[in-house]
Amino acid sequence: MKIQHTVILTILAIGLVMTLAADGLPPAWRAYLDPPKEYAAFKRSARRVVVYERPDYTVEVYEQANGPKTAQRVLVAIPRGVRGRMPAVVAPFYFPEAMLGEDPSNGGLECPYARRNGTNLTFYAAIKYMADLARRGYVTASADAYHITYPERGDGSFSCWRRAGAALARD
Numbered sequence: 276m277k278i279q280h281t282v283i284l285t286i287l288a289i290g291l292v293m294t295l296a297a298d299g300l301p302p303a304w305r306a307y308l309d310p311p312k313e314y315a316a317f318k319r320s321a322r323r324v325v326v327y328e329r330p331d332y333t334v335e336v337y338e339q340a341n342g343p344k345t346a347q348r349v350l351v352a353i354p355r356g357v358r359g360r361m362p363a364v365v366a367p368f369y370f371p372e373a374m375l376g377e378d379p380s381n382g383g384l385e386c387p388y389a390r391r392n393g394t395n396l397t398f399y400a401a402i403k404y405m406a407d408l409a410r411r412g413y414v415t416a417s418a419d420a421y422h423i424t425y426p427e428r429g430d431g432s433f434s435c436w437r438r439a440g441a442a443l444a445r446d
Contacts, residue, residue: 311446313342313343313446314342314343314446316343317340317342317343318340319340320339320340321337321338321339321340321349322337322338323335323336323337324336324337324338324348325380327379327380329352329377329379329382330355331354331355331406331409331410332352332353332354332355332406332409332410333352333353333355334350334351334352334353334375334379335350335351335353336348336349336350336379337349337350337351339418341421341424342424342446343446344446345424345425345446346424347418347419347421347423347424348371348418348419348423349371349416349417349418349419350371350372350374350375350379350405350416350417350418351414351415351416352375352405352406352408352409352414352415352416353409353414354409354410354411354412354413354414357412361412361413361414362412362413362414363413363414363415363416364404364408364413364414364415364416365415365416365417366404366405366408366415366416366417367417367418368402368417368420369388369419369420369422369423370386370388370389370419370420370423371405371417371418371419372386372388372389372396373386373388373389373396373399373402373403374399374402374403374404374405374406374415374417375403375405375406375417376396376399376400376403376405376406377396377403377406378396384396384397388423405417421439421440421443422435422436422439422440423439424439425438425439425442425443
């Protein structure tokens with residue numbers, strides 16, 4: 276019941292903001308709600324980079340422009356043997372390999388984004404939602420978080436978030 280109330284309040288808040296935007300907001304609010312000019316006009320694109328065949332699903336890797344100077348990887352897991360319309364789920368996380376529980380190129384557990392505290396993908400075994408849902412017939416997708424889309428991501432520590440956040444704020 277609590278979740279339903281939260282969803283309803285969120286929908287109402289979004290509706291209120293949209294209504295205010297339609298009626299004209301004070302200029303001070305526009306600076307917070309309108310995207311910067313470069314972000315409103317950048318060329319949106321996505322291209323499939325590679326396809327990996329796994330035992331239970333296929334993983335398509337896309338590069339998607341997410342800003343005027345940045346792109347992110349988007350991994351899509353498609354169940355094997357399923358035809359026609361399929362349900363789809365987005366599995367947000369910091370990096371898609373954790374949601375798969377493996378490196379899609381070879382099924383291994385090494386991943387450059389999983390190096391926190393000396394771990395590999397086994398650290399994320401309990402949350403591999405993409406793989407589990409793909410095995411159940413769902414198309415699943417997950418994308419890199421913004422701290423990975425900026426080249427100054429650094430050593431994998433939390434400082435990479437600060438540097439990427441500063442770059443995003445500059446942009």
